[in-house]
């Protein structure tokens with residue numbers, strides 16, 4: 164089937180109590196690792212491209228890689244989504260250039276300005292058969308060159324969501340309930356420690372999610388910053404020359420719970436980066452004489468496929484739902 168929008172995917176996910184995984188892509192091995200997992204698990208899939216990915220790999224290369232994946236995976240729906248579109252021009256360029264979904268991220272702007280920019284993107288996108296994700300509230304963490312400190316982040320205010328959605332016409336809404344971008348989501352001071360000395364983050368604000376869903380019945384909610392930072396990858400990196408002390412993520416069982424509620428899209432990027440980096444570091448440590456990129460990218464791609472398979476089955480609950 165051709166690239167699809169997320170409309171049907173989200174409707175089925177909402178009704179079925181699962182979420183669709185949105186994984187960031189930056190090169191061929193990442194696209195292949197993710198799509199091989201989704202094809203095998205018969206899972207609907209969102210491949211997303213950030214501004215940084217477009218700057219790194221070039222828009223056309225990324226679109227063509229995704230189009231190749233669509234040919235290789237004829238039996239699953241795949242959407243191509245712009246992640247964190249910073250302005251109207253970037254959204255327009257992706258809409259004109261083959262994407263089926265865009266995010267306009269004006270969450271750092273005042274409420275009225277966020278509405279105005281989002282509305283403009285929605286009008287252009289809907290005229291071209293493309294759907295729009297918007298954001299209210301802001302997450303802590305690092306994305307592209309923007310670094311939002313924990314103090315500057317803010318939870319979504321449920322009392323704003325109805326006005327925002329009705330005035331913008333957006334198709335899905337990303338909210339801030341305590342997730343955060345990157346591999347260092349929380350400082351040690353925000354966490355407790357378990358018996359192994361690993362940081363345990365504060366729980367997600369399910370009360371906010373539930374109030375948002377009560378005000379927007381049937382409306383698809385999106386969670387960004389949803390990597391769980393698997394400690395086996397952090398260990399793999401640290402034992403092979405890396406240095407990632409106190410990297411910590413969102414516990415998987417909390418994401419699984421969100422997926423059974425109104426959350427229809429869960430964004431995961433950092434965990435794939437950790438999988439890839441961990442296996443490349445390990446490969447180099449074990450084979451210091453090897454220099455053919457195919458040798459170290461083969462296990463890296465396999466490790467991405469393995470972590471995505473795990474997410475589809477155990478976290479998102481979308482395996483078998485294509």
Ligand code: G3H
Pocket residue numbers: 187213214215216246247305306307308344345387432433
């Ligand atoms: O939320 C941000 C994603 O992880 C993409 O990261 O902007 O470094 O490509 P990036």
Ligand code: 13P
Pocket residue numbers: 187246247343344345346386387388389390391430431432433434
């Ligand atoms: P992570 O950094 O937690 O993987 O979040 C990714 C994301 O939100 C992409 O938009």
Ligand code: ZN
Pocket residue numbers: 247306344387388430
């Ligand atoms: Zn994000």
